[in-house]
Amino acid sequence: MRAIRDHYWHLACHRSELSTPGSFVRLNMLGDDVVVFQDKELLVFDNLCPHRGARFLTDSHGVGRLVCRYHGWSVRNGKVCVANTPGTIIRDSAIEPQLRRYRGEWCGDFLFVAIGPKMSLREQLNGVWPDIESLSSRIAQRLDFNEYPYECEWPVAVENALEPYHVPIIHAESLARLNLGAGRNDLFDWASVWYSPIQNERSRILLERMRRMFRDPPAFAGYCSIFLFPWSMISTTYSYSFSIQSFMPSGVGNQTAFVSRFYSAHAASAELMPALEPFFRSSIDFNRKVFAEDHEICKRVHPSAWSRRSDSVLMESEIKVKHFRQMIDLAGGGG
Numbered sequence: 383m384r385a386i387r388d389h390y391w392h393l394a395c396h397r398s399e400l401s402t403p404g405s406f407v408r409l410n411m412l413g414d415d416v417v418v419f420q421d422k423e424l425l426v427f428d429n430l431c432p433h434r435g436a437r438f439l440t441d442s443h444g445v446g447r448l449v450c451r452y453h454g455w456s457v458r459n460g461k462v463c464v465a466n467t468p469g470t471i472i473r474d475s476a477i478e479p480q481l482r483r484y485r486g487e488w489c490g491d492f493l494f495v496a497i498g499p500k501m502s503l504r505e506q507l508n509g510v511w512p513d514i515e516s517l518s519s520r521i522a523q524r525l526d527f528n529e530y531p532y533e534c535e536w537p538v539a540v541e542n543a544l545e546p547y548h549v550p551i552i553h554a555e556s557l558a559r560l561n562l563g564a565g566r567n568d569l570f571d572w573a574s575v576w577y578s579p580i581q582n583e584r585s586r587i588l589l590e591r592m593r594r595m596f597r598d599p600p601a602f603a604g605y606c607s608i609f610l611f612p613w614s615m616i617s618t619t620y621s622y623s624f625s626i627q628s629f630m631p632s633g634v635g636n637q638t639a640f641v642s643r644f645y646s647a648h649a650a651s652a653e654l655m656p657a658l659e660p661f662f663r664s665s666i667d668f669n670r671k672v673f674a675e676d677h678e679i680c681k682r683v684h685p686s687a688w689s690r691r692s693d694s695v696l697m698e699s700e701i702k703v704k705h706f707r708q709m710i711d712l713a714g715g716g717g
Contacts (some may be wrong), residue, residue: 383536383631386612386713387411388497390572391506393614393626394418394426396645397491398523404445409495409641413633415439416484416495419448422459426495428482431455432462442641443527457481490515492616509570510608513601520598520621526644526666528673532629534680535688536638537710539629540613542680544574544702552679556671560585562605567701572611572709574702579604580619589620595658596622597648609702611709622647623665627673636685642673 395407400420408429409416415429417439429437436452448457454465462479485496487503492514494503504511532539542548550558565578580586580603593599601621608616613631618624624645632639644666649655687694696704 384412386710387631389500390612390713391487391494391496391499391503392416392612393610393616393628394486394493394495395643396518396521396524396626397488397493398521398645399443399643400424400493402445404447406439406446407443408439408441409628409630410632410639411630416497418486418493418495421448421457424486424493425457425460425481426484426486428484430482432479432481433464442529455479490518491521492518506572507610508572509568510573510575510610513575513608514610514616516601517616517618517621517624520601520647521624521645522648524643524645525662526669527641528643528670529639529641530677531632531634532638532640532677532680533636534638534683535636535685536613536629536631537688537706538683539638539640539676539680540609541703541706542676543607543615543627543629544609544706545700546576546578547697547699548679552675553672556668556675560605564699565604569702569705574609574705576607576702577602577604578606589622592620592622592661595650595654597650609706611706612713619665623662625669640673640677642669644669 392409394409395418399405399407400418403420405420407418415437417427417429419425419427429439431438431450431452433450433453433455436450438448438450438457439446450456456463462481464479485499487494489503489507489511507514546562549562559582561581563579563581565576568575580589598621603620605619606617610616613629615627616624617627624647626643628641630639630641646662649658691707
């Protein structure tokens with residue numbers, strides 16, 4: 383799993399989340415922290431002070447300063463500043479303390495980060511780059527940040543998010559009420575997309591009537607979910623609201639670091655935002671309910687199920703699960 387983490391690009395955040403100096407997002411991957419921090423330049427780094435390894439930041443997101451609470455070392459303009467305190471030992475002047483920096487690249491307004499990627503970001507996003515770039519331009523702001531540990535192996539959580547087969551049973555009082563159609567699956571080297579029409583007539587008419595309230599016309603009429611290897615998804619309904627979900631390996635056995643963020647699209651005018659607030663609030667509550675339902679069923683999957691997946695029989699609607707397993711095997715993470 384460490385090779386998969388280190389050798390692939392990971393969706394980190396949207397540009398709107400880094401709009402002010404000191405804005406940051408922290409990702410927990412295999413127990414290590416990758417931080418995106420808006421300084422005078424954008425910093426992507428390992429969240430460890432180079433002195434004694436204390437974390438600079440412990441919150442998942444927010445606005446702050448890169449100051450180590452252990453001994454007062456700080457980071458300014460990308461450089462580590464050693465605290466000038468009594469008793470400071472004179473160090474070898476040839477050795478300058480530095481952050482361990484990682485790569486960050488943009489696809490539109492979505493930032494992707496990598497430790498040691500084996501391909502370019504554009505190569506990894508082959509087939510979905512235009513859609514991701516377009517969708518990113520429609521996002522106005524983040525309205526919700528939701529995270530907690532899923533009690534299952536991370537591929538179990540990813541596979542659950544990839545297939546609609548469980549929806550009528552697990553989400554009977556939530557997602558199933560939209561009556562999503564079979565839709566269309568598009569498969570690419572390191573990504574997959576599911577487009578689905580909303581067949582609940584009442585919901586469809588409501589969403590159609592909301593077109594005038596948003597700056598941009600819908601990218602498509604219905605629901606769209608884009609999976610980005612290895613563990614992130616972008617989902618949207620009518621491109622009025624957006625959700626990024628990540629199911630990251632936590633480094634703890636049978637536990638996944640789940641993070642979901644909810645974003646709004648640009649309103650047609652500032653005056654319409656108060657009228658849209660109930661819609662966004664209900665959408666956030668809806669998403670949280672769906673993810674909680676997913677967590678409950680993922681908890682029931684035996685810890686050994688992923689290692690024994692060759693014994694499982696997949697249904698036709700689980701084509702994206704089969705595709706994901708092929709990507710895992712190709713990436714060398716099949717164990």
